[in-house]
Amino acid sequence: MKLLNKFLNRQSGRPNKLCRNTALGGFLSMTFWFISFVVSAQPIELTPQTPARFDITAQIGIYEDKTSQLPFETVKKTPFTPFQKSALYVPFSSSAHWYKITLRNKTSNEQTRVVKWNSTLTERVDFYIPDQTNSYKIEEGGSFIPSNQLVYTAEEPYAAVKIAPQEEETIFIRIQSQRGHFTSLTLYTTESLADTQLSEFKRIGFVNGIMIIRLFYVLLLVFFVVRDVTFRQYSIFLTFRTIAFWGIISVLGKTITQNGEAATIINFMSYHIMPICYILVLRVVFPIKQLPAFIPTFFNVIIVLVVLLGIGIIVDYHWYWLKAGTFLVVFFWFFIILLFVAAIIRKLKIDWSYSIPFILSISGYIFIQLSTLTGINIPWKYEFANFSYVAEIFVFGLFLGKIIRNHETARLSSEKQLSFTQEQAERLQELDQLKTNFFTGISHEFRTPLTLLIGPLDDLQKKFPKESILPIMQRNAQRLLTLINQLLDLGKLDARQMQVNLQQGDLAKFLQMLSSSFQSLAESRNITFALHQSHSQVLADFDADKIEKIIINLLSNAFKFTENGGRIKMLVEYSPLTPNGGTILFSPIGTVRRAGGGAVITLKDSGIGISPEKLTKIFDRFYQIDDADKRTHEGTGIGLALVKELVDLMKGDIRVESQLGAGTTFYVTLPLTSEARVGADQFGDDKLLVQTPVIELSAEHLGDSPLTFAPQTSENILLIVEDNDDLRAYIRTVFEDAYQVVEAADGQEGLEKALEFVPDIVISDLMMPRMDGFEFCKCLKSNEKTSHIPVVMLTAKATLEDRIEGFELGADDYLVKPFNTAEIKARVRNLVLSREQLKQRFSQPFVETRPEDTPSIDELFIEKVREQIEKRISDSRYSIDELATEMNMSPSQLLR
Template sequence: MIPAMKKLKEFLKVLVLCSILFEVYAQEVTLDSTVKFPLNISTSIETFQDASGSVSLEEVLKKSFSKPNKDHFVFPYSDNIYWVRVSLKNNTFHVKEFYLLWSNPLVEQLDFYISDRADMKDFKHVEQKIITKERDKKFIDQDPRFIFKIEPNQTRYIYFKLTSKRGHYGELRLHTRESFQKFRMDDFASQGFLNGLMFFRLFLVLVLSFFIIKDLSFRLYSLYTLLRTFNYWGYLNIAGPLFTDQPDMAKKIDFLCYNSATLGAGIFLIATFTVQKLPKVHLYLVGLFLLFTVFFSSVIFFDYQWYWLKGGVYTLVFSAGYYILLYIFLTVKNVAFARYYSILFTFGLLSSFLLNVRLLGWIELKPIYTLSYYFFLAEFVFFVIFLGRIFRNTERNKTLTERQLKFNIEQNNKLKELDNLKTTFFTNISHEIRTPLTLITGPFQQLAEKYPSDKLIPLIQRNTDRLLTLVNQILDISKLEAGQMKPEIANHNITEYLRTLTSSFISLAESRKIDFERSFSSTETYGFIDRDKVDKIVTNLLSNAFKFTPQGGKVSFEKYFDASKKRMTIVISDTGIGIESEKLSKIYDRFYQADDAQNRSFEGTGIGLALVKELVEVLKGKITVESQKDEGTTFSVELPIDRLTWKDFIGPINENSYQNTVSKQQVQTPTENFDSENDQILLIVDDNEDIRNYVRSIFEIDYKIVEARNGKDGVEKAIEQVPDIIISDLMMPEMDGLEFCKVLKADARTSHIPIVMLTAKANVESRIEGYELGADDYVIKPFNKNELQARVKNLLDVRAKLRQKYESKEQQESAEPDAKVNEVDGRFIQKVIEIIDEHLSDSQFGIDQLADEMLLSTTQLRRKIKVLTNQTIVEFIRNHRLHKAAQLLSQNTGTISEIAYQVGFDSLSYFSKVFQESYGVSPSDYRVSNLK
């Protein structure tokens, strides 16, 4: 009984195995010469889903497989392991070697089992993870492939074990060697072409965005193109292996790349604000999609699970669908720039959308891939059209920009011309006003000295000063508008300066019966300031304080110094009428009057505070004001006084007052008799006759006066008369003072003459320009008579000292111009000496011949030599002959008589006499003393 039972069990096992084998391999793939390769054997496969993920091959043989009966297979996202089996029989087919191709490059791990027995005894196992090192080409995708042989009339049994958390769509294709090589060549050509397009597009947009097209939208599209390129490589398992040979890291990089398909489109929408032309809900949706995309792309690197993978694909599909609809809407509506960008994005997104929809198993139609491919190519076609549009728009914008730039330049030039005209106008007006002021203040000072007790004198003085202050303010405003007012910084004892400046208001406070308090935080504070501008700021603020403070009120001045910040703060307060709060913002407007007419102590112009504010800004400071109606006003001015702030403005010139100098100067002693060479000639050049007469009245006792009506007339008079000094106005018709100075200093006949400029242009730039052209000094209108006399005397004293150069025998020997003598005068003297040397032995050579050689009149030559050397021409020629004789005697080059004749002396006795007078010894003794 027992043996019979054992036999029955064995029979049943065989029966079950046979039924399984019959079920499994009922439709094996038969290969013969009629089969065309490659052969899609997906319809002949059967699959089994291992939910536990732990079933072995031996156990799988006992499992029930299902037959999909499709020409493709789809495996969803999960932790399951999928088994695929198929049997192949070679029906006397001469081909023995075959290639089995799994048409999906994103396989995470694929195990290949093959055996010639149905029970899979003696099977061959090949494991293949995501392909990295075994690639044929870096930028060509590679589907997993397995090479095996089937002998004629032999059947091979094949199992595939798919381990992947990703969803899969693929086919199983069988190739011969020839068909596989042809397939790979076609695949290389196709993908090589696409990669070429990808590289070309990427290179082109990056170069254009970096160097040619500066448009933000195009640069964002360049970012999208970069993401789109790696998105394409991620789908083909190209991106991951580019960065690593580790399969686990490669599959994460691939996911990051293909999951970013819609990232660039979303960024483009938000960054270019196209979506803001729609309801805000779209902006929120775009932001949400971007957030989910970044989240899933990040979390995969830390927790690689199928649900994160599937979540990323869902985000990609829904965002792509939303962007497609939105871009189509923008294209139809032709919103701003969106049309051409929208077409490109739409085709690119459609390609990604269809691939992922098929991967999710929503649509399994085989043409989906082909349609996606065509959309992908359409993106490139419209990219070319898009570029043409971009270039056309760029050229148009460039033309418009050039036109706008040209227009702006023309407008700027016109504005500059207008500013220059305004500045010139105000300067001319200021000059014209200063001229009568000069004619008033000059004689008035003489009257004040003559009638010191007259009570009208102070009244005239105050109003003259007031008028001068207004003129200066108008000129300052014009310079500020033209941007011509620059800081003139120097180091000063600020406390001492401010104490002196504010002390001038003490008498005003006493006369108005106003309590004036001054407070200084330290006895000495040194710092870098512009005294002129600080003077105007403080004077204006104090004047306003006294103007609006009634009798019995109080005005205070306080100065603080912040050592840590290197800043000075000036606070000026009063208990006057105050300013209403609604008017405080307008007090710095020009010509604005904050006070009512009945409350004014005296009329104002409304430009004082405007000037103060702009001066504070020029000095890089800050001004604030606090005020209450009928209680008073407080102004605070904060100014930097450190060297670092003003390092670019600190120059060698320190503008000092001439008051102390003028008081110490002694006026030139009058002379009574004039002769042709010894007369002191003063040339006055001014287009205003009153100015010429006033200057003449100052100097006519001491100088012979010559007048000229303008610069052109002045040049003629200067060349004819060769004056000792010239006083010239700066602004004149036909030829102004600067051009007049330039002409004279360039002419050898007049280059030595010192020139004093009278000008209303008190700024440093004008003085520097004048000094560069050769002006020797500046006097600002209205001028002080004593100051002008002192300036003239100083220049003539300096010129007298320079004459000693040519009286010195040693300097005559060197014949090199002194550093203080200008180059033109140095060349003039050198030329005179050279001409005398050429005629040294000619005893008849004299002034007439020398004047002819120098192309000058005898008068011009006499005055020029006299001014430069303090000698007559006869004395100059004789002294030079004696100097040459002394040189020859020292060298013992001949007898005394020979040397006398050689240097132009016909009489030996006369030569000995004048040599004795000049050198103190006779020629023979001079020779003996120099030969020892």
């Protein structure tokens, strides 16, 4: 120290005191610099006892270049901070990190050592190695460097350095990586590095082999054995998980492309999309519907975020996108664990055969991600990841047996159920065939007696033209024949025995003849009916029989549901095409052209319309729009069903538009060709196929017969309430010799006529428009003016329940159609006689009656009459007319 002071004093020429202070400051500075130098550059000594492989992470110096722009010469002169930790953390950032390693050879031989960077995730790892000229050479490494430019052969970057005996060398490593991760540095001899690489290759190969075999086995099962939705979803998850494993070890990207940056992005994206696979599994193994409703929406949000972050990473590869993606994976993992905990607490049913392997699968990797995200080193993270990988494979293998067994059980049960269903279907098909055969056979059997009825009726009509019952019989026999023909057609359609028989003819003329058969009906009901065709003559192939049935049924429906004075319009548009697709122009009048396109038939009426909820069912067999007991129009529900099936048979199309109160429009599209033979005899005037249509109309459509006859008080009055005009006319002929007959077309009109005429007896149908027979009987029996009138119910409903309901509502007798004339006469006569006897009984001088001797309503009526007579018993001028006025009745009604 003295020598130093003397030296300083000589140099400065200043007093000793000042020199001593200056010397002390310099000494302290040199001491601090020396200590920092010793600490920051503490060399790693290589001795004969040094292991061939050991971790040097805690013996390096570090420096962070936040600008990532400093040159090596500047960094080399910068003091490095000693690290002294067991694991290096490379954060999510764009900074460059420098590491300094000093090796001192304490042996007498030259040493060659290899410094290895233990991570495949780092994007740039540049080694600065000293050479014999005391300068530095750069060996580039990392995932961004193309594999063909790397100087090392392993997956992790490394560089070799030679140290002369009793010398030391300093190595610098520059790291730049946007993605955060943990790593370490290891020092090897060349021999130990080769051994380590071989062991690592074996380990990775073994794991890869297990992953590939497991994936191949699962895919075989999903394609050929376990065809189950849950297993298929889990197999998709396993497929992407295997791909993600290859991305984690940085194998996937290099296999696809030689571009280092693209390969790095591919590797990251392979496990970035895993939350989507998690959701696929959760939706099939987890009872999502039993949890709050926001869970499915939350899953969709996760999927959207994964996609958006993936796009951000691909387009703009920066640390913030990578960190956000890592955070999303960790967050969703914790959310999945919470879901399972909530399900266990609530005791929800979970498929643990898939859930346990699934939880093991995602848990191993998540601790690595959590450590990377937080920068907190979890020492056992890699060991746990290895354990979870192996455990998931073995656990899933154990559960796989149960999964296959459950699938086989379900498959056998399904096959048994399918076999049972097929047997039932075959049985139903047999029953349907039996039904079809029955209807076909019985229909054929009906045709023979009908022929023996219709023919003689035609002869009788010619012989006795004034007999009124014969037209009714002819009409109804023809109607029955039409229904039988429709049933036969349906049977042929069911059996697929109906063929389309095309013949060439003038379709326009044929449709004109069909429509003309309805003209007289339109005139009688004052309905405006018109046919408009785009062309007057069209030579085309068509099945005249089937088109006739289609048009007749549609027009019959239109007339049935259109009120008197309404409108019906039929429009036919022809759009023929030549075989090569060119349009043929028709002359509107008088020119015959060949068709090769189609015809659109539009039929519009101003009828009652159809409600939207019923519109879709009108083509169903036996479906009827009206309520069964209150139908306004008669029908069987066969006509439109037959129309639809015939149109389909001819490869056409039919649709309908309707609005309540505004009418209905049918659109029928039929294809047309011109290749069939000409049916020369098909359209001759003397051999017209079209017959006068038989239309089921309600009585209100027919205005040519009076519904009432003026009654005479000297004879019994019979009220007939029946909506079928022919049946009402027939009943009238049965009773008109013995009774004054009053007629009504429905229950509402019948009640009005009953109150007006107070008949001696009523014959009523059950199914009628506006008011059915049950309601009519109830109203009749609850009114004191008409409660005494006996009612005979006449209906086609023959069930015991219907008969009991009729009797409970006050019906006195019940007859089922078809009825015997002598029987109905006898029953009506007996009921009238019983009421006559009751009338004579109450015509005797008044006596006190017990309530149980008379019905309650009759008792009230008689009590009122008795009170009125007792009030005026002393008045000699008191007459029947005055009593009737006080009772609000006419004298004739009171007498009855």
